[in-house]
Amino acid sequence: MPSPELELEIKQLIISALSLEDIQPDDIDADEALFGAGLGLDSIDALELGVALQKKYRVGMSADSDETRRHFSSVRSLAAFVENGMAAASQA
Template identity: 65%
Template sequence: MSTLKLQIKQLIIDALGLEDITAADIDDDQPLFGEGLGLDSVDALELGLAIQKRYGIKIDADAKDTRNHFSNVNSLAAFVTAKQPA
C-alpha cells in the first residue's frame, strides 16, 4: 500500500471520527459512500475540508468530476497526486 493511500485512509478515519475501523479495514477500491464505507454528504464535506487542509489543494465542490474523485481511496490518491505542485 502506498504511503499516500495509507495517509488518506488515516485522514478519513481521523477527520470523520471512525473509531471502530483501521486503515487496513478500508479497501483501496471500496466505495466510500453508500454501500461501501457508508459515508454521507456531511462526511464528504468534512473529508473535503480535511484533504484541502492536509494537502494544501483546492477542491471545487461544484466541478462535475469531484464526486468521481471521492469515490474510493484510489481515486482520491490520484486526485491529490494530480493537484499537488510538482
C-alpha cells in the first residue's frame, strides 16, 4: 500500500494540475474513482494529469494502455504506480 504522504502529494498534484479550485485534498477519497461517477474527471484531465505525473515523478506510461487506465482508477492506484516506478528507477 502506498504511503499516505504520497497519496496526499498526488491529491495536491491533481488539484493544482487540473485547477480544481473548489476542492481540497481531504475532499478526495484515495479509493474514489477519478473518472466518471467519482471525481468526475474526463479524458482531457487524464492527459493533463499524466503529463504532470511524468514531470514530477519521471514515470513513463502509455496513453492507450489498459494498464495505464487501471493506474488512473483512483489516487491510491496512482500512488502505487508512482511508488513502483520510483523504486524501479532507483534500482536501475
